[in-house]
Amino acid sequence: MKKILIVNASKRRKGNSYALEARIVEQLQGKAEVATFNIGEKDVRVCMACDACKRQHTPNCIQKDDFTALIPEIDSCDAMMILAPVHWDHFPAQLKAFLDRTYSFMDFTQPDFSMAGRKDKKLAGYFFCGFGPADVYTQMVEANLKHFATAGFRDYKAHVAGDANVPGSILDKPDDLKAADEMVAWLLA
Numbered sequence: 001m002k003k004i005l006i007v008n009a010s011k012r013r014k015g016n017s018y019a020l021e022a023r024i025v026e027q028l029q030g031k032a033e034v035a036t037f038n039i040g041e042k043d044v045r046v047c048m049a050c051d052a053c054k055r056q057h058t059p060n061c062i063q064k065d066d067f068t069a070l071i072p073e074i075d076s077c078d079a080m081m082i083l084a085p086v087h088w089d090h091f092p093a094q095l096k097a098f099l100d101r102t103y104s105f106m107d108f109t110q111p112d113f114s115m116a117g118r119k120d121k122k123l124a125g126y127f128f129c130g131f132g133p134a135d136v137y138t139q140m141v142e143a144n145l146k147h148f149a150t151a152g153f154r155d156y157k158a159h160v161a162g163d164a165n166v167p168g169s170i171l172d173k174p175d176d177l178k179a180a181d182e183m184v185a186w187l188l189a
């Protein structure tokens with residue numbers, strides 16, 4: 001069974017990222033080994049740029065927080081799915097902190113700058129926004145998902161669902177649900 005890590009970067013417990021997370025977890029029951037990491041409920045500190053991670057040959061970080069504890073899961077999963085809101089046209093701060101911390105996978109002595117154990121992993125980014133423009137946000141999400149290549153996620157897909165201010169409204173949007181279903185099928189393939 002594939003190991004899929006779901007990372008949720010919303011602070012709205014009743015919001016759309018959580019609503020979709022619950023639906024996906026249910027869909028994946030019996031089809032994949034699923035772990036969830038809800039950043040809003042975790043201690044994920046900012047990268048200190050201390051470069052201590054550059055003095056070792058496996059991904060690690062000297063900070064002892066929930067991100068460091070998750071590193072082995074990030075390294076060994078088959079796929080990761082990020083669920084998150086757009087904040088001020090960007091990744092929300094808590095997800096940017098998560099991305100910054102994947103610097104712990106970077107190794108400048110390697111030709112591909114990566115000390116990830118696995119470099120064949122898939123990454124899906126499913127984002128929610130209020131007013132958009134969703135197409136511009138999709139480009140922003142793709143540009144940022146690219147940086148997860150350092151942690152071994154070389155193949156990625158992005159979707160941004162618009163008009164998503166109302167908590168749970170994603171469940172009434174067939175087109176956006178179809179996009180989510182296709183993403184999950186791609187992660188499982």
Ligand SMILES: Cc1cc2nc3c(=O)[nH]c(=O)nc-3n(C[C@H](O)[C@H](O)[C@H](O)COP(=O)(O)O)c2cc1C
Nearest residue numbers: 010015016017085087088089128129130131132164
């Ligand atoms: C601090 C903050 C900044 C936001 N910035 C934007 C924005 O730039 N563009 C946009 O369309 N929506 C913006 N929104 C709206 C959220 O993206 C939207 O409500 C989203 O559906 C929330 O997802 P969630 O329910 O999973 O938390 C912002 C919301 C907050 C709280």
